[in-house]
Amino acid sequence: MSRRKQFLENLDQDIREHIEAETQDNIARGMSPEEAHYAAMRKFGNVIRVKEETREVWISVWFQQLLQDVRFALRTLRKNPGFALTAIFTLALGIAANIIVFGVLQALVLRPIDIPHPERVMTLEPTNKDRGMFFAYPEVRDVRDMNSVFSAVAADTVRSFGLEANGATRQVWGYEVSGQYFEVLGIRPFLGRLLERADDAHPGASKAAVISWPAWKSLFNADPDIVGKTVRVNKQTYTIVGVTPRGFYGTEKFLQPDIFVPMANATELEGIDWLESRKDGYVFSIVRLKDGVTVAQANADLKTIVARIIRQYPKDEETLSVKLAKPGLAGDFMGAPVRAFLIAVMALAGIVLLAACANLGSLFAARTADRAKEIAIRLAIGSSRWRILRQIVTEAFVISILASACACELAWIALTAFANWRPETNAPVLFAVQPQPSLYLASFAISIFAGAIFGIMPLRQIFKTDPHDAIKGGGGQSAAGRRWALRDVLLATQIALCCVTVTAAFVALRGLHKSLTADMGFKPQNAVLTKFDLALAGYTKDSAEHFQRQLLDRAAQLPGVEAVSYSNTTPLAMDNSTEVFFSRDTIDLRRTNEAFVAPFYCVAPGYFNAAGTPLLEGRDVSFTDTAKVPAVAVVNQEFARQMFHTEHGVGQYFENQLGDLVQVVGIVADGKYIFVSEQIQPAAFLPIAQRPDTSTTLVIRSHADPFTIAAAARQLVRDLDPAVPFDVSGAWSNQLALQVLPAQAATVALGIFGAFGLLLSITGTFGLASYTVSKRLRELSIRVALGAQAKQIISTALGRMLVLLGGGALVGMALGLAASRLLSYVVYGASAHDPFVLAAVVATMMLAGVLSVAGPVRRALHIDPAKLLREQ
């Protein structure tokens, strides 16, 4: 550097002196001073060029020309702000879509949970989907004791707790974890210690609790002396022994837990004894593979363990089967659809980017064609083709880098908003999608890729430009529109790609519409739910009943209440449970003999009325259906159909999982129970007097303002016992938010892509159509002058455009239909063979086509040959 500077500094002086010396020589030869100076200058040559060339010796020529190109590109873009803004905006949206999707994909799928050696941590998962996603605790314990492949095996389950701290009772979410949980994770505590094997040795072994970093921060004001303090969890006194590290969010990615307690105390905490039951699944299981053990070896070991368990407990474990899966999204149960959906969306985002590139590519190609004369002149005066191409590619990169900067900003805003978004649900749903700096890198990489793609589109044009022809032919007018050009192919590709996004958007929209208007078997409109669990306030099932009856009486007195009742939970809530049902004559109650597994609800009289579920036959449950009288149930039509092979099952009997006979006293309409997207399935409603439950959902039907009703209901509960923590309380429709969330998310995401794709295809078609017309204006004018009809003019000018549009749209629709099968993972009733979807796509594409060619067609039809021929 310094050497270069030193030599270059005196260059001006050197040159001046050189010319001075030459002038002196010339004067000595007898010239006049003026003449001598000019002769010297002539002999020296172009001073500025000499300086530039000398400088280039030192500065890398490549770099200098690059700077020149960038400067030139910026100047060109400033001169065409319309073109520049369109190009940057188009590309920025395309890139932003990609990084946003990539950010979400990275956070939810690619990035492992923040623990040491996360690749060694796996989750156990039942391969038999009928068993759901949970294990019974003894099953996990068996795996823990029998295996030789895991260094630690733990069970964990997500529960809500009533936490009394600093004089207030809050409902918080946390994990009940078995002794080796933190051993599996291998994390170090932020403060104090974590739960250990000894804490979980036997029920009541320890009353130790660990809180999460966010809970420590928000619930305990980051108290540095938190370790050793006591809190009350579900009315039990617990000592806080430690705080988990900051980045740790538990083992399920969507959830942010506040507290961890030993699973051994589950019975005491929940009032239900499930720890020893092999009948029902309640827990997730995570394991850490021993060093050197492969997944295949572990799966093989699991197989032998499962075989042993089945031999030992043939009745309960007959259907047990276990495999390893990636942790974080309830194994593959949720992980598979989430991954499939994200990958599908990623593909769509890629398509949108490609379409944007194709769009910009044809824009660039058209611009290069317009600049054919300029390029020809530059070639003629000695520029190299590479140099011209490089300059155009530089322009492309300048656009794409500016676009990527905009895209980063957009993506950052969107992801931050998404990470801070809390859907209205009763669970602490968390989207840990905080944007990572690595996204900048991704964005930059994408922009370079995009720039390269559309930048080299005009390559062929530049290389075939012949300066003679271009200058003679007045800018290559004769060539335009004759042969199939690259930009035609690009346009067709782009339309096909856009058509895919439009189809996907319509499929999603249709699915959302279906799931919103689907008959759910109850009417969430004008209903208010208030949900709480009395176990969290220390009630038993028996004392809970008294509380619930009192609450019901008081709620019925509220003004504006049309119907009121309660149940343990409601359909489509997150805490639905299922039970096994047997047909009447089953003696051996093993899983393979069961009639079916169905969701069940413990309801108080009047529930069907309050929920808006039509009672089709028979009678409602009653408070006289107590444990002292024979068991009865109300079932839905599907239950009767499957159990009794008739829709009229009143008076018939079935067996519950304890082997008791239950008589059907009423039939209600079918509905949706676990997912909005589910097929029709059986469901049972049992009288809560026979199946008491501490978990309570008060259902109030009223046309009054749901907010007021919910507040009044909460006040009633507080009047009865101020220590009861609320789960959720509000309009029923709001509480279904999480149910329609996937469909909504899909529709919003795909809708945006669809709209964007449509926009791109309109601008792309419009651009190319008007370009074609303007290029052939002279030819068309001559045709008009010779008496061509409107139809002939249009078919000459834009016939090929229409072929391209039609062909592209057809290919796109075919692709879109094939791809939308993926959508059925998330969107209820997403079928691509829906005539509505097909019609909508065709109509949209036609409308887009008409919109985009209308302007150019008008222009072609209104050609005034006299005017044009005069001008050119």
Add this chain to the structure above:
Amino acid sequence: MSTKEQRERIELLQGTLDLLILRTLVRGAVHGHAIAKAIEFNSDEVLQVEQGSLYPALHRLIKRGWISVEEGASENNRRAKFYKLTAKGRRQLAVETSKWDKLAGAIARILRPAKQEGES
């Protein structure tokens, strides 16, 4: 910016000019203007060097370490930069000269028979 043919011609000239400069400096340090003069004079004014092109060439040679610069006074006692061959440059001159001889010889061999054929 140049067409292909022009660039090739310049490259040939550049290489040649470099060689001529090196040759001129064999006899000792010379300043810029004097180099141009010497080349013209020694070639019996056949080679009309565009004097400006000397400077990029000089800087190229400096960058390669074949010549060095020192300040001094010119014949008419003015401050001037004197360019001087380095040891590396001297070696390079030998290499370039033999290269040039080979090239000239080869071209001559190719051209002469062709010429004879054309004449006969």
